[in-house]
Amino acid sequence: xxxxxxxxxxxxxxxxxxxxxxxxxxxxxxxxxxxxxxxxxxxxxxxxxxxxxxxxxxxxxxxxxxxxxxxxxxxxxxxxxxxxxxxxxxxxxxxxxxxxxxxxxxxxxxxxxxxxxxxxxxxxxxxxxxxxxxxxxxxxxxxxxxxxxxxxxxxxxxxxxxxxxxxxxxxxxxxxxxxxxxxxxxxxxxxxxxxxxxxxxxxxxxxxxxxxxxxxxxxxxxxxxxxxxxxxxxxxxxxxxxxxxxxxxxxxxxxxxxxxxxxxxxxxxxxxxxxxxxxxxxxxxxxxxxxxxxxxxxxxxxxxx
Amino acid sequence: xxxxxxxxxxxxxxxxxxxxxxxxxxxxxxxxxxxxxxxxxxxxxxxxxxxxxxxxxxxxxxxxxxxxxxxxxxxxxxxxxxxxxxxxxxxxxxxxxxxxxxxxxxxxxxxxxxxxxxxxxxxxxxxxxxxxxxxxxxxxxxxxxxxxxxxxxxxxxxxxxxxxxxxxxxxxxxxxxxxxxxxxxxxxxxxxxxxxxxxxxxxxxxxxxxxxxxxxxxxxxxxxxxxxxxxxxxxxxxxxxxxxxxxxxxxxxxxxxxxxx
Numbered sequence: 393x394x395x396x397x398x399x400x401x402x403x404x405x406x407x408x409x410x411x412x413x414x415x416x417x418x419x420x421x422x423x424x425x426x427x428x429x430x431x432x433x434x435x436x437x438x439x440x441x442x443x444x445x446x447x448x449x450x451x452x453x454x455x456x457x458x459x460x461x462x463x464x465x466x467x468x469x470x471x472x473x474x475x476x477x478x479x480x481x482x483x484x485x486x487x488x489x490x491x492x493x494x495x496x497x498x499x500x501x502x503x504x505x506x507x508x509x510x511x512x513x514x515x516x517x518x519x520x521x522x523x524x525x526x527x528x529x530x531x532x533x534x535x536x537x538x539x540x541x542x543x544x545x546x547x548x549x550x551x552x553x554x555x556x557x558x559x560x561x562x563x564x565x566x567x568x569x570x571x572x573x574x575x576x577x578x579x580x581x582x583x584x585x586x587x588x589x590x591x592x593x594x595x596x597x598x599x600x601x602x603x604x605x606x607x608x609x610x611x612x613x614x615x616x617x618x619x620x621x622x623x624x625x626x627x628x629x630x631x632x633x634x635x636x637x638x639x640x641x642x643x644x645x646x647x648x649x650x651x652x653x654x655x656x657x658x659x660x661x662x663x664x665x666x667x668x669x670x671x672x673x674x675x676x677x678x679x680x681x682x683x684x685x686x687x688x689x690x691x692x693x694x695x696x697x
Numbered sequence: 698x699x700x701x702x703x704x705x706x707x708x709x710x711x712x713x714x715x716x717x718x719x720x721x722x723x724x725x726x727x728x729x730x731x732x733x734x735x736x737x738x739x740x741x742x743x744x745x746x747x748x749x750x751x752x753x754x755x756x757x758x759x760x761x762x763x764x765x766x767x768x769x770x771x772x773x774x775x776x777x778x779x780x781x782x783x784x785x786x787x788x789x790x791x792x793x794x795x796x797x798x799x800x801x802x803x804x805x806x807x808x809x810x811x812x813x814x815x816x817x818x819x820x821x822x823x824x825x826x827x828x829x830x831x832x833x834x835x836x837x838x839x840x841x842x843x844x845x846x847x848x849x850x851x852x853x854x855x856x857x858x859x860x861x862x863x864x865x866x867x868x869x870x871x872x873x874x875x876x877x878x879x880x881x882x883x884x885x886x887x888x889x890x891x892x893x894x895x896x897x898x899x900x901x902x903x904x905x906x907x908x909x910x911x912x913x914x915x916x917x918x919x920x921x922x923x924x925x926x927x928x929x930x931x932x933x934x935x936x937x938x939x940x941x942x943x944x945x946x947x948x949x950x951x952x953x954x955x956x957x958x
Contacts, residue, residue, distance in 0.1 A: 408958065447800050448958060449700040463700075467803045475801035481794035485722045494721065497714050498802035543801075 396459060398423050398550050398581045399444055403453035406439050413439045415605035416453060423549075426572070426582040428592045430683070431602035432691055437585035438478060440602075441554055444583070445475055457550070471499060474543030478554040480535045482527040488538055489514065489523040492545055499546040509545065517541040517571065533564030540571065551575060553584040557591060569594055589683040599683075603691040613683055620686040622646065624661035628654040630674040638667050650688075657681065700957050706949040707807045715804065715812025716819070723820065734827035738769055742835055745892075756894060759923040763839060766832035767919035768891035770825050770846060771853060775911050777821040778854040779882050782861025783874045786813055790865065796956055806956055810949045814858050821854030822847070832922070840924025849921070849934075853914040856937045859944025866951035885911040910940045 399421035406414040414436040421427045429437040442448035444457060446466020455462040457469040483491050492510045496502060514520045517537040527535055536556070543551060556572070557565040572595060576582060586592050592599055593613045601608045601616065609616055622644075628635045632654040639645055645658040658664045665678055723730060742762060750761030757764065789795035799809055829846065832838050864877045888902070889895065889911035895903055906912045913933040920927040 445801060467805055470801065471803045473801075477794075477797065477801065479794065481798040483722075483795065483798070484793065485725050490721075494718055495798070495802070497717065498799060498804050500714075500803070546802075 397421055397456075398458060399583065400456045401440075401444075401453065402455075404440070404443060404450055404455055405452040406436070406443060406448070407451045412451075413605055414443070414450075417600075417602075417605075417607050419600055419607065419610070421550075421581060421583055423581050424576070424579050425597040426576055426584070426595050428596035428599045429583075429585040429602050430587065430589070430592045430596075430599050430687065431585075432587060434604075435602040435691075436605040437602055438554055441552055441583070441585060445473065445552060446470055471546065472549045474546065474548035474551040476540050476543045476551070476553040476556055478558070480527075480539050482535060482538060482542070484527055487524050487526055488519055488530070491527065491538065492542055495542045496545045501546065506545070509547070513541040513544055516544075516574075518567075533560050533567070536560060536564070536568065537571075540568070544575075548580070550581045550583065553582065555585055555587070557586075557588065565591070589687060593683050601687065601690055608690045609686075616686055617681055617683060620689055621681040622657040622659045622661075624658065624678065624680050625685060626656045626658075626661060626664055626668070627677040627679075628656060628668065628674055631671075632674075635668055635671065635674055638671065639664055642667065648689075655685075657685070700953070702950055702953045702957070706810065706946060707805075708811050709805075709808055711804050711808035712811035712815060715799065715809050716815045719812070719816040720819070730823075731827075734824045735831060738766075738773070738828040738831045741769055742766055742831060742837065746835070746837065757919075757923075758925060759839065759919075760837070762835065762837045763832075763923050764919065765892065766828065766835075766837040767922035768915055770828050770832070770850065770922065771911060771914040771918045772886050772889075772891045773824045773828055774821040774850045774853040774914065775857045775882065775885060777824040778817045778857040779861045779878070781817040781820050782813075782858045783865050783868075783877060784871065786817075786862050787865040787868055787871065787874075789813075790952070790955070800956065806953055807949060810862070810945075810952055813862065814855060814945060814948075817858040817861070818851050818854035821857075822851050825850035825854075829922075838922055840921070842921045842924055845921050846918050849914070849917050852934065852937050852941070853910070853918075856910050856914075856940040856944070859941060859946075859948045862948035863944060863951055866948065866955050885909050890915045910937055913937055 397420040401417060401419050403416045403418065404414060405412065405416045417440070429440060431437050439448065443450050443455060443462070446457070446462045446469050449463045458472055460469040462469060483494060486494055489510060492513065496506045496510070514523055517540060519534060519538060519541065522530060522534060527538065530538065540556070557568050560568070569591070572582060597612060598610065599613055599616060600610045609620070629652055632649065635654055636647060639656060642663060644660060645656055645664060648655045656664055661678060665676070668674060668676060742765065746762035746765050753761040755761070796809055800806065826847065829838065829843065864874065868874065888906050889909055895906055895912060898906065913936045917927070917930060917933045
């Protein structure tokens with residue numbers, strides 16, 4: 393029982409009319425870890441989540457959450473889930489604390505026991521002092537924290553977050569990441585979508601890189617970086633054709649040009665750097681390869697709409 | 698695998714959770730609600746009941762004040778249910794995303810719809826009772842049989858909620874509701890016997906107005922307010938119930954299609 397995956401999808405597909413948005417994906421989500429769907433807009437991440445929530449029926453395939461078959465047993469599965477939607481949908485007529493109370497009722501929870509939990513959650517998300525305010529008077533970061541607190545009223549085992557920090561400033565993002573890590577330490581399973589590489593790298597134990605409705609690769613962030621790109625990269629701006637000439641004889645380098653920038657990938661980046669450092673017409677930026685390089689390589693660099 | 702959009706609506710206790718959520722919001726906005734519920738009928742009854750009533754005298758063995766009060770009770774059930782079923786339901790379904798928030802919990806779409814139906818009828822009940830209170834204070838209520846009006850307001854409101862929600866599901870914005878109110882609600886308000894007996898209309902118009910639910914609601918409510926004889930009660934209740942069931946089913950199917958994709 394304990395080793396049973398929290399979510400298990402086999403051949404999961406979703407079409408809207410003729411348009412296939414998710415194309416037969418297989419994956420498992422194990423208990424107590426943070427899983428991330430990483431992909432460009434329109435990759436099928438959110439659609440996959442709404443199927444896992446049992447809200448959207450799949451077009452084909454099988455999906456189990458807590459061993460409940462979805463979407464038929466979605467109600468039972470959702471009783472143990474906490475869902476943080478992409479767009480805040482707080483109740484504007486209720487205060488912060490009333491939002492939590494009313495939402496608790498939707499899970500059949502009311503009375504003294506839930507009052508204690510609500511106070512804990514307000515404290516956890518640092519909203520105690522604003523508990524009597526209406527959501528409209530809160531900043532974007534506070535609304536987000538309230539939405540996350542709301543998803544925790546039923547003490548869920550699985551927390552689903554659709555782009556939890558999109559549109560928030562860096563300080564708020566760090567606060568939310570810290571809270572999510574606390575939840576992981578408490579043994580919760582997290583499942584999120586993001587298109588922020590830093591978020592995926594910081595939080596996720598396992599990633600599914602998605603594009604165009606399929607999973608391109610999966611694994612830990614470090615593993616994925618290692619298997620797809622070199623150790624480091626130099627981003628070159630300026631006279632990039634002369635730079636390309638200079639390094640043309642170096643072994644084990646790979647070049648990509650995007651916009652006005654030349655990306656030189658190498659496992660021996662110092663060698664590349666020493667070749668280029670005397671060219672005053674170039675501006676160089678050297679860094680370790682990260683998920684963004686993988687992401688761009690796997691999903692292409694075309695602009696997505 | 699396709700979602701069973703057309704299966705019969707289910708009802709569970711969760712409907713009352715949705716209903717209660719709407720009650721809580723209503724309590725927040727009780728000031729304007731009470732002004733509307735008590736103020737409007739008071740003005741109608743004082744102005745038209747006494748003003749116009751002075752020229753009219755009696756209609757169907759009752760004072761014009763009583764005649765009008767009974768008509769307003771029925772039409773307020775229609776108005777309140779129609780406004781709540783269009784503007785407010787649309788607000789919760791689309792811009793405010795309340796339904797999406799609910800669907801992320803064990804509450805299901807059928808629970809939401811059953812809760813909305815009960816709530817729209819409850820709100821109409823508040824409004825109808827307010828009119829009955831005002832009418833009683835003005836001496837327009839003639840019989841204890843008026844107590845039967847209370848469940849009838851509820852049933853009438855159920856019958857007007859379904860069509861309103863159907864319109865809400867077809868709407869992209871609030872302006873769309875002008876079609877419904879101008880082409881359906883206002884004609885019923887003017888033609889179905891709120892202000893005058895339907896029998897004074899030309900024959901072909903009487904046939905048409907008897908296809909409309911408000912006429913039947915008024916035929917039930919008016920004799921009970923005035924303490925006069927009630928004709929064909931089962932027929933009138935049957936029409937209201939039929940309207941309620943048919944349009945509630947349509948509303949549930951359309952909301953499923955809009956929300957479950």
